[in-house]
Amino acid sequence: MAGQTGGKPARNGPPLLDGSTVFFVLLALGAGLAVLLLRGADAFNTALADGLGLLLLIMPIVVAAVLVGAYVQAMVPREAMERWLGGSSGMRGLLLATAAGSLTPGGPFAAFPLVLALYRSGAAVPVCVTYLTSWSVLGINRALVWELPLLGPEFTLTRLLVSLPLPLIAGLLTRGLLHRFSRTVT
Amino acid sequence: MISAYVTLAVLLLGLALWRQTQPDPGHRQIAAGGWRQMRPLLVRIPIALIAGSFLAMLVPRELVASSLGDGSGLQGILLATLLGAVMPGGPMITFPIALALISAGTGTAQMVTLITAWSVLALHRVIAFELPALGWRLTGIRLLACLILAPIAGLLAMLIGAART
Numbered sequence A: 001m002a003g004q005t006g007g008k009p010a011r012n013g014p015p016l017l018d019g020s021t022v023f024f025v026l027l028a029l030g031a032g033l034a035v036l037l038l039r040g041a042d043a044f045n046t047a048l049a050d051g052l053g054l055l056l057l058i059m060p061i062v063v064a065a066v067l068v069g070a071y072v073q074a075m076v077p078r079e080a081m082e083r084w085l086g087g088s089s090g091m092r093g094l095l096l097a098t099a100a101g102s103l104t105p106g107g108p109f110a111a112f113p114l115v116l117a118l119y120r121s122g123a124a125v126p127v128c129v130t131y132l133t134s135w136s137v138l139g140i141n142r143a144l145v146w147e148l149p150l151l152g153p154e155f156t157l158t159r160l161l162v163s164l165p166l167p168l169i170a171g172l173l174t175r176g177l178l179h180r181f182s183r184t185v186t
Numbered sequence B: 001m002i003s004a005y006v007t008l009a010v011l012l013l014g015l016a017l018w019r020q021t022q023p024d025p026g027h028r029q030i031a032a033g034g035w036r037q038m039r040p041l042l043v044r045i046p047i048a049l050i051a052g053s054f055l056a057m058l059v060p061r062e063l064v065a066s067s068l069g070d071g072s073g074l075q076g077i078l079l080a081t082l083l084g085a086v087m088p089g090g091p092m093i094t095f096p097i098a099l100a101l102i103s104a105g106t107g108t109a110q111m112v113t114l115i116t117a118w119s120v121l122a123l124h125r126v127i128a129f130e131l132p133a134l135g136w137r138l139t140g141i142r143l144l145a146c147l148i149l150a151p152i153a154g155l156l157a158m159l160i161g162a163a164r165t
Helices: A019-075 A078-086 A091-103 A108-120 A125-138 A140-151 A153-163 A166-181 B002-020 B027-058 B061-068 B070-086 B091-103 B108-120 B123-146 B149-164
Strands: none
Touching: A019 A140, A019 B002, A019 B027, A019 B091, A078 A091, A078 A108, A091 A125, A091 A166, A108 A125, A108 B123, A125 A153, A125 A166, A125 B108, A125 B123, A125 B149, A140 A153, A140 B002, A140 B027, A140 B091, A153 B002, A153 B108, A153 B149, A166 B108, A166 B123, A166 B149, B002 B027, B027 B091, B061 B070, B061 B108, B070 B108, B070 B149, B091 B108, B108 B149
16 A cells, blocks of 8 residues: 655646635635634634544545445446446336445546436436436445545434435436326336 | 444455455555545545534534524424535535534434435536536436435434434
């Protein structure tokens, strides 16, 4: 495993510093300044120490979570997911779409092109909606990397548990809506 | 926090052992892929955490506790749905804000609702990615079908909370 590097490349690191990261650096500085001015130096130090302490606790979790994500991606390649989603649009199709969505890693730039390709190649709309819903509420990658470390295991588990039926509900509602809007659906 | 370490260690060990039974990409290659995804997080997560702990100091606690706390009930769930839908940005912005809101007294059911609403409705994502990629028809149908998901999640979380006490 690569060792910890003390200094990171300050410029020309496209994956390291994008627009939203810069924005958030500014937000952090602004919030820090506001704490300093409104609540005083003690509060500023407490907040900074809290943040750094949490960071130490969290970093091992993030490293492990990213590795888990990398293994899952290696085990379930994109082609397998496309096969799962291209099939039936019945209950089985919706359940497969739920599974595929929760395993799809990465942000919207990964999920939406996949859905578009599926839609164009004839996947049913309820399957697409179920997949997108599952990707957004059951996405394992995001839950492990962001939610588990920041909000804790108990909260994360509760949220995932209550979210289990949501993709299916969205798919069935979509089917109903389509039926209502166009009588030509066969 | 201990349980998070244990959960992940077990998951990782299980996946590695499963991988061991198959011939394809080796552990080294998988770890290299993981490292590529790790790099941006090494910058983002520290910034997000520090911003989150500053924001937690600035959030008006009484207001949050009364409007989104455990006692806020259905009204809090509807408010959380609205807040989640208009929350801009990805996980790097949302989770630190969520952390700040939880430490200011937001209830579990209300936070489940907020995260779910942000996940399925995310208006900034609809405008930036979904409309251009999928068009009005598909996007409109999806949004209609997803409107009630966040309140459903919140109510289920409330039931779980009630069952545990």
